[in-house]
Amino acid sequence: MTTLSDPPKGGFRLSMLINDTRYRSYTFQFIALIALIAAFGYLGSNLVANLKAAGLNISYRFLGEPAGYDINQRLIEYTSQSTHLRAAMVGALNTLLVAVVACFFATIIGVIVGVLRLSKNWLVNKLMGVYVEIFRNVPVLIWILIIMAVFVAVLPQPREFRGDDATASMVLGSFAFTGRGFYFPKPVFGPGSMIVVLTFIASLVGIWGYRRYAKQQLFDHGRMVSTLWPSIGLFFVPTILMFFIMGQPITLDYPALKGFNFQGGIYARNSFIALTFALSIYTAAFIAENVRAGILAISTGQTEAAASLGLRPGRIMNLVILPQALRVIIPPLISQYLNITKNSSLAIAVGYMDITGTLGGITLNQTGRAIETVLLLMAFYLIISLSISAVMNVYNNSVKLKER
C-alpha cells in the first residue's frame, strides 16, 4: 500500500543548500545576515576612520553645555545660558504645539469641506473641488512660504495702529492681527481661580455622567431623556456661578500698543501662525477627500433601511451612517495627523524654532556634532510616529468588523 516514497534520507550534499527548499531559506537568511553585518562593519569602519581623520568622537556631552543662542518663541523657561538639551526640549514642545493646533484646525476645515463637496449646491461643490485639487497638487513647502509672504505683506505693521489717523485697528478692541504676529488677550489666574477651574472640570464629568444615565434609561426602559439642554446648562451654569461667587478671580490681560510694539496678552509670531495655517489648509484638503470617501462608502441601502425602520434623519446620521463612516475615515485621518507632525519640520523654512530648527539647525551648526544631533532628531520623530501608529492599531482592532 505504501506507494509514497520516503524522502531521501541522509546523504546531505552541499548542493542541497541551494536546491532543496528545506535548506534554501536558511542559506538565504545566512547570506543576508552576513551581508548585513558586513555592510554595517564596513560603514562603521569608515565612520571610525573618518572621525579619527577629523579628530572627532561620538559624544553627547554637548547636550549639557550652554547653548548660547536665543529662542524667540518658547513654552518653557529658556535663556541663552540654558543647555542644548533644554533648547532641544523647547524645540520639541514647539513642534508638538504646531502639530496639535494644526491637527485641530485641519480636522475642522477638512470635515466641513468634505461635507460641502457632497453638497447638492453645484457652485459650492465645484468651489470645494477646486480648493481640494489646488492644495493637494502643490508642495506644502510652497504653501508655507506663500502664506508667510502674504502675512508679512498684507497684514498691517504695529506702527499702523498708532496715532489718531491709524490705518489699522484692533478687532473687538482685544485682538490685533499684525504682520509680525497675532496678539490675543491672555487669561490671568488670580487667587481662587483654581476652584473655578475645578468646578468646570467637575461639570464636564457631570455632563458625561448624565449622558451615560440617559443612554441607560433609553436602553433599559425605553425612555427618551433629553440631553441637549441639560448638557448646555451643566456646561455653563455652575462655572459662571462659581466665577462670580469667588469674586471674578480670572481676568483678561489685553494686548495694548506701547511704543513701537504691542505689549501684554498672548503673542503668536507670524512664523507660527503661517506654519500652522498652511499645514492646516494643506492637510484639510486631504482630510476632505477622506471624509468624502468615508461617507460615499456607506451604501444608500443603509440610509433607506434605517428610514424604513422609522428612524428620523438626525438619528440615521448618528446611529447608522456615522459609526460606519468613521470606521473608514479615522485610519487615514490619523495618518494625516502623522503627516502634519512630520511636515511641521518644514518650520525651518520660515524660521519657526521647532526641534528641527533648534537641535537640527543651530545646535548642529554650533557644535558640529552632525551624527549625534541627526540621530536624536530622528529618534524624536520616530517615537512620535510609532506611538501614533500604536494608537491607530488599538483603534483599528477595536472597530474591526466582528466576524465569526
Added chain:
Amino acid sequence: MSDTNTTPVAFVRDAMLPEQAAPITAAGPLAWIKKNLFDGWFNSILTIVAIYFIYLIVSGAFPWFYNGVWTTDSLAECREILQGKTGGCFSVLTERWPQLLFGFKYPSEEYWRPTIAFFALFVAVAPVLFNKLPRKLLIVTAIFPFAAFWLIWGGSILVPIMVAVGLIVGYVVFTRLVYQSSAMGMIGGLVATVAVWMLGCYITDPLSGFLALEPVPSRDMGGFMLNFILGVTCVSLSLPLGILLALGRQSDMLIIKWICVVFIEFIRGVPLITLLFVANVVLGYFLPPGTNFDLILRVIIMITMFSAAYIAEVVRGGLAALPKGQAEAAGSLGLDYAQSMRLIILPQALKISIPGIVNVAVGLFKDTVLVSVISMFDLVGMIRGPILASTEWNGVYWELWLAAVLFFFPICYGISQYSQWLERQLATGHR
C-alpha cells in the same frame, strides 16, 4: 338609442393639443439654477457666500493680470510704469525664466540639452503609460536614461554606453542561467554586469573626449530641472527597490523579514528633511575616506530610500489583497517562488497597487522642493535665494509664487487624473 344626442354635450375635444414647453420653473436654465443653487434657504446662503467669494478673487486678480508688466529689467522700473496702479510685475518671470528652469549656473549655451531631454522624456514615458501605443516605442524608453544622462551631465558618450552594455550583458547572462535556478541567474547576471563595468573603466578613461559634450558638474544643476531630475530618477529607482522590500516583508524568512520591517518603519517614521540632513552632513562620514560623492547623488540615494519604503507599503497592500489561492495554485503548477511571483502574483498585485504607487510618485515629486532647505537651488531655492535676494527683484512675491504653483499644479494634477483613468481601464469587474 337615438336619444343619446338629445342633450347636447357641451364640448368634446377631438384633436390633441400641441405639446407645450415645460414651465420655466421646471426645465431650462432657470430651473437648473433653482434646483442647484437656490434650493432652500441654506443653499441660497451658501450660493451667495460662494458668489461673493469668487467676486472678491476675480475683482482682486483681474486688474493685477490686466495691468501686468512683462518687459522691464527690475522691480523699480516696473513700479514706475505702473505708477501706483494695481498690476503684476510679470517681467520677473520673463527676465529670470532660464534661471527658474535651469538654475543660475547651468551654461546658457547648453540649455538645449536639458530641453531635448525634457521632451524626450514624454516620448520615453508614453509607451509605459499607454498600452495602446506601439510596443516598439519601448526602445526609446530603454535608451532614454542613458541619453538623458549624457545630455544633461555631458561628458563622453562612452560612459553611458558602457553602463548600458554592462546591463545588457548582465541580462543576457541572467536569461541563460535562469533556467537552471533563479538564484544562479541573479548572481550570474550581477557578476557579469559588474565585470563589464570594471572593464569599461579601462576604455572610457583614455577615450574621455570621444563624442563628448561639455561636462556640467551636478552642483550647477538647478531650477525646475533639478526637481524633475530628482523626481523622475528617484521614482524609477525606488519602484524595484520598493517591490523587493514588500516581498521581503511578506517573506517567511525571519531575518530577511525583520530587516525589511525595520527599514520600512524607520524610514516612514522620520520626516524627509531629517533624511536630507543625513545626505547633507552625515552620509559623508560613512563613505570610505577620501571619496567625495556629489551632493545630488547623496540626495538621490536618500530620497530613493524614502520613497521605496512608501512604495513597499503600497505594494504590500496589493499583495495582501490577493487571495492565497493564487500562490497555492502557482505552486501546484510546479512554479518556483521566483516564477510564481514574476508570472502570477506580482502582475496582479501591482495592478491593484497602481493608484497608490501614483500617489506616492506625486507626493515624492512635490517633496523634491525640500532640497531647497539644504541649500540646493531647485525651483523654490532659486526663488528664495538668487531671485528674491537680488537687488532688482527684492519684493516680488506674488508673481514668483504664482509661477511656482503653476509649475507644479498641472503636472501633479495630470498624473493623478491619469491614475484615475488607468484605474478605470484596469477594472476587470472582479477583484
